[in-house]
Amino acid sequence: MAVHRKPKQHPLTGPAARTAATLALASAATATLFEGSGHADPKLTPAQVKAKVDQLYQDAEVATEAYDGTKEKADATERSLNELRDEAARKTQQLNTARNALGSLAAAQYRSGTVAPELQLILSSDPKQYLDDAAMAERAGDRTAVAVSGVQKQLGELDRLHTTADGKLAELRAQQSTLRKQKSDIQSKITSAEALLAQLTAPERAAYEQPDTAPADTRASRSADAPRAPIAAPTERAAAAVSFAYSALGKPYVWGATGPSSFDCSGLTQAAWRSAGVQLPRTTYTQINAGSRVPRSQLAPGDLVFFYSGISHVGLYIGGGQMIHAPHPGAPVRIAPIDQMPFAGAARPA
Numbered sequence: 001m002a003v004h005r006k007p008k009q010h011p012l013t014g015p016a017a018r019t020a021a022t023l024a025l026a027s028a029a030t031a032t033l034f035e036g037s038g039h040a041d042p043k044l045t046p047a048q049v050k051a052k053v054d055q056l057y058q059d060a061e062v063a064t065e066a067y068d069g070t071k072e073k074a075d076a077t078e079r080s081l082n083e084l085r086d087e088a089a090r091k092t093q094q095l096n097t098a099r100n101a102l103g104s105l106a107a108a109q110y111r112s113g114t115v116a117p118e119l120q121l122i123l124s125s126d127p128k129q130y131l132d133d134a135a136m137a138e139r140a141g142d143r144t145a146v147a148v149s150g151v152q153k154q155l156g157e158l159d160r161l162h163t164t165a166d167g168k169l170a171e172l173r174a175q176q177s178t179l180r181k182q183k184s185d186i187q188s189k190i191t192s193a194e195a196l197l198a199q200l201t202a203p204e205r206a207a208y209e210q211p212d213t214a215p216a217d218t219r220a221s222r223s224a225d226a227p228r229a230p231i232a233a234p235t236e237r238a239a240a241a242v243s244f245a246y247s248a249l250g251k252p253y254v255w256g257a258t259g260p261s262s263f264d265c266s267g268l269t270q271a272a273w274r275s276a277g278v279q280l281p282r283t284t285y286t287q288i289n290a291g292s293r294v295p296r297s298q299l300a301p302g303d304l305v306f307f308y309s310g311i312s313h314v315g316l317y318i319g320g321g322q323m324i325h326a327p328h329p330g331a332p333v334r335i336a337p338i339d340q341m342p343f344a345g346a347a348r349p350a
Contacts, residue, residue, distance in 0.1 A: 044199065071179060306345045
């Protein structure tokens with residue numbers, strides 16, 4: 001009986017094998033190409049980079065103003081804490097003086113053989129326990145009672161100071177923790193913006209850093225050494241503030257800085273008006289409430305001009321639709337048109 005066997009399969013050899021291998025390699029290469037294309041990030045256009053960077057810088061400025069506000073509070077808390085500690089040190093010295101006086105009184109009584117038990121207690125290792133017992137103080141003689149009452153009052157004041165100082169210290173530590181988080185947030189946004197800017201060519205980066213938006217007659221004034229006409233400001237103080245802003249042209253933007261070598265936006269306006277003898281609050285959202293509000297149609301040199309809905313940027317108006325401001329990291333203090341950003345309001349400090 002014949003046995004029917006399935007023919008044995010032989011591997012491809014020769015031309016057929018080479019053809020199959022070529023097709024397989026081509027298929028794998030095509031698959032890899034499409035897979036890579038599907039996951040690659042599309043290259044951003046310069047306009048898209050600008051939009052993203054502008055948003056990051058605006059977000060960083062919002063965070064910077066929050067940081068400035070927290071820093072102002074933390075500085076005030078630290079000053080208050082130091083004052084409390086100084087007062088506590090003075091009170092401690094006064095208390096020690098009073099206790100020494102009681103010691104002298106006790107010594108005098110001892111020499112006369114009549115040491116009051118109350119003095120024995122007050123000079124013991126735990127005088128506060130005794131001083132809290134008013135009944136025992138009342139049994140002391142007149143002179144002793146006055147001294148004991150004085151020490152009791154000083155102990156109470158010292159205890160109050162220590163309690164208040166402990167509260168201020170806890171408040172300061174919480175503020176410092178917030179500052180660290182805000183600082184990290186700001187630096188993260190600035191780092192992201194710088195990474196995007198690194199994608200631009202040198203000419204594109206230069207165009208972003210030095211926008212040619214100011215009129216020709218003010219472009220030259222971006223330099224701190226550029227000549228300028230006398231300032232036609234409504235008051236001497238406003239003129240002094242504008243003059244200071246001109247002197248700051250070309251200085252770098254550094255978030256949290258108030259001069260004299262670098263500034264953030266509200267730090268520049270605060271420093272400018274401080275040079276005129278006017279103390280402005282630290283942040284944009286508090287500076288807008290300093291002085292009187294001014295409509296855009298009535299702006300005068302020295303006015304503070306604010307931008308964005310969150311009042312996150314401020315500049316110093318110099319007339320002709322122009323301002324001096326500290327724009328963002330990488331861009332020095334410069335002159336710019338006020339219509340460069342969404343206008344939010346204006347204030348006249350003096």
